[in-house]
Amino acid sequence: MEATQTRKIKKNPRLPRPGRIVINAVLLVCSLIWIYPIVWTIISSFKPQADFFKEQLTLLPGSVTLENYARVWSKANFAVYFLNSVIVTVFSVLLVLIMTNMAGYVLGRYKFVGRGLLMAIFLSSICIPLVSTLIPVYQIVKGMGLLGTRLGLILSGAGGAHVVFLLLFSSYYSTVPNELEEAAKIDGCGFMRTFVSVMVPLSSPISTTVIIMESLWTWNAFQLPLILTLNNPTARTLAVGLYAFKGENTVDWTGICAGGAIAMVPIIVVFIAFQKFFINGMAGAVKG
Amino acid sequence: MSQHAIKAVRSPIQRRNRIKLNLWCWAFVSLTLIFYLLFQGYPILCSIYYSLFNWSGMTSNMAYVGLENYRSLLNDSVFWGAFKNSFRYMIMVVPLEVVISLFFAYLLNDEKLKLRTAYRVSLFVPVVVTASIVGIVMVFIWSSNGIINYAMKSMNLIDKNINWLGNAKYAMQTVVYVSVWKDMGTYMIYWLAALQSVPTDVIEAASVDGATRSRTFFSVVVPIIAPTAGIILILCTINSLKAFDLIQTLTGGGPFYATDVIATFVYRTAFTSDMGLPRFGYASAAATMFGIVVIIIGAVLNALKGKLQDLQ
Known part of the structure; x- marks a missing residue:
């Protein structure tokens, strides 16, 4: 990719100046439109509740307050929701990372009996809409006695085939030279040792991508957590908690914005810090 | 021996x-x-099994009814409304999303562009924020007091405030706009990956031959990115049929079922008491029928893509 970039700079004919100005103007306006709702949410979360309807459109609030945060954090359970989101995300991501790394390793490196069939089954799962499995998953979690618990959210959140991650890991592992494995074997490493001490460290770029993408997906998950915590508000994550909050406080928009910001800001920070991994992972999904 | x-x-x-x-x-x-x-x-098999029972899901009281649930679904105008809306939503979202994301990707696929990363991050940020939360915030932004009405009024595009999400006439298109805004970045990244696979000397050669930027795009770039375009189209179509988070939080399927899709229909029928007692069996039948349709569409699109690639 480095090579293409430098080549492009050298060879691509320069656009005439007016053309470049138009393109920049279009992109600038669109970028502002695209981030406006998010910026508006964050700014509104600092506006005093009483001023909200007076200055709802202004991006520079007359006065700034943290009262909205204090209100939703302690009175509206957002401290609990936040903790739940963190716990569910951390453990779901760990589970998914371990299982897709292991499965991707053997799918990418070994032609074992049944590999083709497994791949086909996993790939076909892309088309299954969540709505078609929602009711049975609810029943399964209920049968495990995990309805309205964080563990129920963690396990069901880690469910599914994670096709994108399997493809990322398997295509990565298929490029690792055989010599490494043979050297490990000569050193007396068995199958497990070779995987844990040679392969896992090698796969850290893919692991990082998987951690970031799965964190975003779990943090943002709504449909499953919504139905699995209907009976127990204290197990809700931020995505579900704000929906319930809005149902009860329809006009508390500064509170809604504060709750929304609590959910959005961490994920935006993570994204901006790790955007390379995220974008490469997504791009890899189409190429694979 | x-x-x-x-x-x-x-x-x-x-x-x-x-x-x-x-x-x-x-x-x-x-x-x-x-x-x-x-x-x-x-669960996908289980869903088929549940669909054969009259069952509230609240008790273990399940009565086998055979295909009765499917028969009543076929006569349920709310179900058909939701079924049609799922596809109406798909038909509106997919072309808009695919074209707009390609447009931005094409503009951004220019290394000389200053602020390239800033533009890309801004256009992509809606993808990473929680859909359900965006949906709730957007309820205000598109409300009579929100920025959309204010902006359109000050540009003289409308003379009276429009209740975008509360008016059955506008609700669906509003949901579509919000979805396109939210997910566009995903497809933009896919397109950028495709565009980066186009060899620069080919573009160079075209421009030496005197091709304009748009001519180069349609005659040189498009054929090269066509295979990835197939994957992008399939993903976009399937994802649009899976939509739930935004629609549930923006409108909950309303007003008067104007934005009701199968996902919101199933949720309402199985997990809320908006329409009387929850009905797990009935909702499972709807979910199964829809699941089968989506899987068939996925398979057909995949086969079509294979065919097209063979032809090339």
């Missing part, structure tokens, strides 16, 4: 090693397989 002997000596060990290797491989995929079967494979 000696070769045979060697084979006879080696093969049991080889075979044992082979079996051992196969066992290791299966052990390594087993965790993924279990989670897949438990939360996706088995």
Whole structure:
């Protein structure tokens, strides 16, 4: 990719100046439109509740307050929701990372009996809409006695085939030279040792991508957590908690914005810090 | 003779090693397989089973009714409304999303562009924020007091405030706009990946031959990115049929079922008491029917893509 970039700079004919100005103007306006709702949410979360309807459109609030945060954090359970989101995300991501790394390793490196069939089954799962499995998953979690618990959210959140991650890991592992494995074997490493001490460290770029993408997906998950915590508000994550909050406080928009910001800001920070991994992972999904 | 002997000596060990290797491989995929079967494979079959019962889901009281649920679904105008809306939503979202994301990707695929990263991050940020939360915030932004009405009024595009989400006439298109805004970045990244695979000397050659920017795009770039375009179209179509988070939080399927899709229909029928007692069996029948349709569409699109690639 480095090579293409430098080549492009050298060879691509320069656009005439007016053309470049138009393109920049279009992109600038669109970028502002695209981030406006998010910026508006964050700014509104600092506006005093009483001023909200007076200055709802202004991006520079007359006065700034943290009262909205204090209100939703302690009175509206957002401290609990936040903790739940963190716990569910951390453990779901760990589970998914371990299982897709292991499965991707053997799918990418070994032609074992049944590999083709497994791949086909996993790939076909892309088309299954969540709505078609929602009711049975609810029943399964209920049968495990995990309805309205964080563990129920963690396990069901880690469910599914994670096709994108399997493809990322398997295509990565298929490029690792055989010599490494043979050297490990000569050193007396068995199958497990070779995987844990040679392969896992090698796969850290893919692991990082998987951690970031799965964190975003779990943090943002709504449909499953919504139905699995209907009976127990204290197990809700931020995505579900704000929906319930809005149902009860329809006009508390500064509170809604504060709750929304609590959910959005961490994920935006993570994204901006790790955007390379995220974008490469997504791009890899189409190429694979 | 000696070769045979060697084979006879080696093969049991080889075979044992082979079996051992196969066992290791299966052990390594087993965790993924279990989670897949438990939360996706088995549930899809379960859904078909539930659909044959009259069952509220609240009790263990299940009465076998055969295909009765399907028969009532076919006569349920709310279900058909939701079914049609799922596809109406798809038909509106997919072209808008695919074209707009390609447009931005094409503009951004220019290394000389200053602020390239800033533009890309801004256009992509809606993808990473929580859909359900965006949906709630957007309820205000598109409300009579929100910025959309204010902006359109000050540009003289409308003279009276429009209740975008509360008016059945505008609700669906508003949901579509919000979805396109939210997910566009995903497809933009896909397109950028495709565009970066176009060799620069080919573009260079075209411009030496005097092709304009748009001519180069349609005659040189498009044929090269066509295979990825197929994947992008399939993903976009399937994802649009899966939509739930935004629609549930923006409108909950309303007003008067104007934005009701199968996902919101199933949620309402199975998990809320908006329409009387929850009906797990009935909702499962709707979910199953829709699931089968989506899987067929996915398979057909995939086959079409294969056919087109063979032709090239």
